[in-house]
Amino acid sequence: MKQEKWFDRKFNFESKENIFPSILERLSGTPARLEEKLKGVPEDILTFSTDNKWTIKENIGHLVDLEPLWQGRLEDIMNGEIELRPTDLQNNKTHLANHNARSLQELLSGFREIRKQTLTALRTMDDETVFKSALHPRLKTPMRTMDLFIFVAEHDDHHLATITTLLAANGNDIK
Numbered sequence: 001m002k003q004e005k006w007f008d009r010k011f012n013f014e015s016k017e018n019i020f021p022s023i024l025e026r027l028s029g030t031p032a033r034l035e036e037k038l039k040g041v042p043e044d045i046l047t048f049s050t051d052n053k054w055t056i057k058e059n060i061g062h063l064v065d066l067e068p069l070w071q072g073r074l075e076d077i078m079n080g081e082i083e084l085r086p087t088d089l090q091n092n093k094t095h096l097a098n099h100n101a102r103s104l105q106e107l108l109s110g111f112r113e114i115r116k117q118t119l120t121a122l123r124t125m126d127d128e129t130v131f132k133s134a135l136h137p138r139l140k141t142p143m144r145t146m147d148l149f150i151f152v153a154e155h156d157d158h159h160l161a162t163i164t165t166l167l168a169a170n171g172n173d174i175k
Helices: 019-035 056-078 092-098 104-123 145-169
Strands: 134-137 143-145
Touching: 019 056, 019 104, 019 145, 056 092, 056 104, 056 134, 056 145, 143 145
Parallel strands: none
Antiparallel strands: 134 143
16 A cells, blocks of 8 residues: 655644644554564664665654654744744755664664653643644644644654555565
């Protein structure tokens, strides 16, 4: 099954309900989902690439690389900024990081730790902050705190699905 490219995705942030507790659960589960999915996967598969696309390790490293952006955008909303800080749309940080040279355990624990920092900040918010917003620079749409972290959870799932595809391409059982 072909996955839609991330930059081609459309997002709808019209929900008036506070579903933030469920979003927090989803975000907190990503490290465990990655760890479970990659138990016992050999190194050659973790660094396998097709069509010059990212490897499994690079996908994990990318999640680590972007977490400071999510944290910064949360600060932008909390500080009343009009627009969220932009990202590097070429993903240079990930391309230059050489994540394939790092151990899987280092990548997974690094992601778990930085995601924990994000979740700690999110769990201290009140309902009013959940609904504060700023303009997303690429999508040109207002994003509330809740919307931003739905976007992050979708981004997590996008990379988990990519990892699943890479595992399947190498004949690995999909977990």
